[in-house]
Amino acid sequence: MTATADAGELTHRLKRVVPGGVDASSRRRAEYSSDASNYRVVPQVVVFPRHVDEVVAAAEAARAAGVPLTARGGGTSVAGNAVGPGVVVDFSRHLNRVLELDPESSTALVQPGVVLASLQAAAAPHGLRFGPDPSTHARCTLGGMIGNNACGPHAVAYGTTADNVLELDWLDGTGRRFTAGRGLDPVPGLAELVGSGLAVLRTELGRFGRQVSGYGLQHLLPEHGADLAKALVGTEGTCGLLLGARVRLVPVAPARVLVVLGYPDMPAAADAVPAVLAHRPLAVEGLDARLVDVVRRHHGPARVPVLPAGGGWLLVEVGGDTTAGAMAAAAALVGNADAVDHTVLEAGPAAAALWRIREDGAGLAGRTAAGAQAWPGWEDAAVPPERLGAYLRDFDALLTEHDIDGLLYGHFGDGCVHVRLDLPLADAPQRLRPFLTDAATLVASHGGSLSGEHGDGRARSELLPHMYSPAAIDLFGRFKGLLDPHDLLNPGILVRPAPVDTDLRRPAAHRLPADGGFAFAADDGDLTTAVHRCVGVGKCRADTSAAGGFMCPSYLATRDEKDSTRGRARVLQELSNGALVNGFASADVHESLDLCLSCKACASDCPTGIDMATYKSEVLYRTYRGRLRPRTHYLLGRLPTWTRLAGLAPRLVNAVAGIRPLRHAVLRLGGMDPRRDLPRFTRPFRRQRRRPGPATAGPRGPVLLWVDSFSDAFTPDSAHASISLLTDAGYDVTVSAGDVCCALTWITTGQLDQAKARLRRLLDAFAPHAAAGTPIVGLEPSCTAVLRGDLTELLGDDPRSHSVEAATRTLAELLDSTDGWTPPDLTGRAVVAQPHCHQHATIGYDADLRLLRRAGASVTTISGCCGLAGNFGMEAGHYDVSVAVAENGLLPALRSAPDAVLLADGFSCRTQAQHLTGRQGVHLAQLLHEPGRRP
Incomplete structure (x- = not known):
């Protein structure tokens, strides 16, 4: 069905049976054209069923039209398992509940779109969990795990997903719906197939735990209970649609300890795995020193705990009934591990930080140690654990032979290795096939599996004959034929596979070089390379607030793929190939970036x-350069200009703004939401302090205090408090002179030519201080973050930008590093701290927390954006999402601590809190300068 009329008819049919849940727009199809793999397959239509009956109806409509159908969960499939050319059914949007949880039988009944973390949270109060836990546990779905036979680090103790599935509510390609469990009766002809293939089933399949490639038909053998449910796990959506699943839960180990074992290199670490397994660990993970170096470069050294000596490590988790028992098990393991060094960590921040590095491996490995872009493709091959060391040495030689590189990590206890490789897909995609062919031959020679947990998908299905005999391949085809005789379910996967080098996403994209806006220096001066950083791992779809994350606030508010970082990246990637989304001014692009x-x-x-903030700014720049802009760009985008004018008569401006009809009219005319308030202006700081100059001279030397536009116009008290604090700390304080603006509002609205002009004036004012070694202290976090990030991206060709960047500090950074200075006593003060998003992203909040704890404050840190985010929350059409974002962090935190001081250095954060709760926030300078002040 390729004709436009036919596609329209299909969409019409689907809308009749799935009302309100069908989207055939080009933007939506762009969002679902890729998963977490190298592949791009544009669907005709995306369906969001609200209940199981709509899934059945949608499948019937697709079958009647002869159109392929692909099931999709979290879209984290690395092998191209969750993209298809016809109908894509997203189970994660609505079919995402735990329907039953029975602690007595240790089972749960789940819908296919439930996120694993949600099941774990429901099971935790009963001391239970689902055993397998992929690194994507915060966003992958049980349906996707069942589709791929996912595993994760704890599969070494609890087995694969197949080992933990009891029954499946299944809809096959003929329209039959049945409960799959033990027994072959639900599928006519299946018993005969098993009887005719006993030799293959007993000799080629199920040879070791991580043999995930192909179909797991060994479960159909009588000695394995003729378990149809387990055999359907790992069929990757090619044999039916999952409508529900009953799964087994396992007890949580009461106490756990992490043992970090250091070895000279990764193969040496792999050699130690058999000895480690003898101690029955809960997890055995491999981690390359080069991957840890990526974390240090990306996030700073503080993000990585102290590790034992070595070039490769095993992270080994052991359990016990008590901490003492777990520590004893750890000691026994260390004595038998033959490591060059080791560390033992009880559950806590250091252990959690190492697990986060491991969980982020797929994204961190997206760049090699040399900084080259790396891709999946040979992502999760596995060998029997006793062969792992030898395999890694041969694999390293293979990489050298093909002149490619990658960072290794993985589930070493199961013999499963993850790696992303710098194959030149952008300009030499023809190198992919020879490498994959040789890699498949190599892993088969070690008795291994092309896939150890992610499935074969488009990335490896064509390579299955390197691993299986013709008889086994024929058996797979016959099995699919019983369940999907018309080959409409996820075609091109496993049976009658598509070539591994067709439908590759990156080769289809053309270069979008820097064009007067941002330099994209880390991406070879190319916006296309920048947006292809997103490989689809989907962390933006997870609620990471428990781990101190802020991403992605709009997705957490709407739960729509459109509003995830990944969804936006997919639309921009489609812009770079021009096939589906055309031009920077495309409505699809702007709709995608709107929230x-x-x-x-x-x-x-x-x-x-x-x-994405930089990409959005660049898109706005290229769209509106030399053209008429939206009204908000002239008002909110040039706010410092208007604040300076308002500062000439602040009382008059406030009086006019206090007249409700006038305020609403101004807001509407300016493209803003009339439910918002206008901030109150004060007598500007620059008019209170007639001339810049030194305060009382101090022994610690000079410091330049930068009073930005927001501090100047709205909160001059924070500037006065900062001068007093810095003077008391022994600094010789000079205040920035004149109109020194970081151009933040121009940057966020894409007015980059004007932004550069203002930043050059800033360099004229600040560069002499930076050259003299004088610290530049910013008060407004978003403005300070510009100098620590955007400045060099916009004016990197001016060497002054780098010296100013290096000289810029937050108030907390400077005071925290001031030897001998003691902060005022805040003992007993309850503080709810809202870090500004830009500070979180570019600077971090560690110095602020250290300072507050040194002062004795009891600090609760809010994770997540306040929701106002500069001009975003003021603009018409954004108010409801802005409030929903605040409900994800800010508002619950304030409700739970009514007597605490709200600490928020960001003007937007304080404005949002004041507007939604009436709660007045304070700047760090005010809190420290007036410790007795109440909110």
Whole structure:
């Protein structure tokens, strides 16, 4: 069905049976054209069923039209398992509940779109969990795990997903719906197939735990209970649609300890795995020193705990009934591990930080140690654990032979290795096939599996004959034929596979070089390379607030793929190939970016380092350069200009703004939401302090205090408090002179030519101080973050930008590093701290927390954006999302601590809190300068 009329008819049919849940727009199809793999397959239509009956109806409509159908969960499939050319059914949007949880039988009944973390949270109060736990546990779905036979680090103790599935509610390609469990009766002809293939089933399949490639038909053998449910796990959506699943839960180990074993290199670490397994660990993970170096470069050394000596490590988790028992098990393991060094960590921040590095491996490995872009493709091959060391040495030789590189990590206890490789897909995609062919031959020679947990998908299905005999391949085809005789379910996967080098996403994209806006220096001066940092790991779809993350606030508010960082990246990637989305002015592009708060959280929280705020600014720049702009760009985008004018008569401006009809009219005319208030102006700081100059001279030397536009116009008290604090700390304080603006509002609205002009004036004012070694202290976090990030991206060709960047500090950074200075006593003070998103992304909040704890304050840190985010929350059409974002962090935190001081250095954060709760926030300078002050 390729004709436009036929596609329209299909969409019409689907809308009749799935009302309100069908989208055939080009933007939506772009969002679902890729998963977490190298592949791009544009669907005709995307369906969001609200209940199981709509899934059945949608499948019937697709079958009647002869159109392929692909099931999709979290879209984290690395092998191209969740993209298809016809109908894509997204189970994660609505079919995402735990229907039953029975602690007595240790089982749960789940819908296919439930996220694993949600099941774990429901089971935790009963001391239970689902055993397998992929690194994507915060966003992958049980349906996807069942589709791929996912495993994760704890599969070494609890087995694969197949080992933990009891019954499946299944809809096959003929329209039959049945309960799959033990027994072959639900599928006519299946018993005969098993009887005719006993030799293959007993000799080629199920040879070791991580043999995930192909179909797991060994479960159909009588000695394995003729378990149809387990055989359907790992069929990757090619044999039916999952409508529900009953799964087994396992007890949580009461106490756990992490043992970190250091070895000279990764193969040496792999050699030690058999001895480690003898101690029955809960997890055995491999981690390359080069991957840890990526974390240090991306997030700073503080993000990595102290590790034992070595070039490769095993992270081994052991359990016990008590901490003492777990520590004893750890000691016994260390004595038998033959490591060059080791560390033992009880559950806590250091252990959690190492597990986060491991969980972020897929994104972190998206760049090689040399900084080259790396891709999946040979992502999760596995060998029997006793062969792992030898396999890694041969694999390293293979990489050298093909002149490619990658960072290794993985589930070493199961013999499963993850790696992303710098194959030149952008300009030499023809190198992919020879490498994959040789890699498949190599892993088969070690008795291994092409896939150890992600499935074969488009990436490896064609290579299955390197691993299986013709008889086994024929058996797979006959099995699919019983369940999907018309080959409409996820075609091109496993049976009658598509070539591994067709439908590759990156070769289809053309270069979008820097064009007067951002330099994209880390991406070879190319916007296309930048947006292809997103490989689809989907961390932006997870609620990472428990781990201190901020990404992605708009997705957490709407739960729509459109509003995830990944969804936006997919649309921009389609822009770069021009086949589906055409031009920077495309409505699809602007609709996709509309709810991006430009919070920059993805720049730090996404392990790939994607920066959607920068991409949005660049798109706005290229769209409106030399053209008429939206009204808000002239008002909010040039706010410092208007604040300076308002500062001439602040009382008059406030009086006019206090007249409700006039305020509403101004807001509407300016493209803003009339439910918002206008901030109150004060007598500007620059008019209170007639001339810049030194305060009382101090022994610690000079410091330049930068009073930005927001501090000047709205909160001059924070500037006065900062002068007093810095003077008391022994600094010789000079205040920035004149109109020194970082151009933040121009940057966020894409007025980059004007932004550069203002930043050059800033360099004229600040560069002499930076050259003299004088620290430049910023008060407004978003402005300070410009100098620590955007400045060099916009004016990197001016060497002064780098010296100013290096000289810029937050108030907390300077005071925290001031030897001998003691902060005022805040003992007993309850503080709810809202870090600004831009500070979180570019600077971090560690110095602030250290300072507050040194002062004795009891600090609760809010994770997540406040929701106002500069101009975003003021603009018409954004108010409801802005409030929903605040409900994800700010508002619950304030409700739970009514007597605490709200500490928020960001003007937007204080404005949002004041507007939604009436709660007045304070700047750090005010809190420290007036410790007795109440909110």
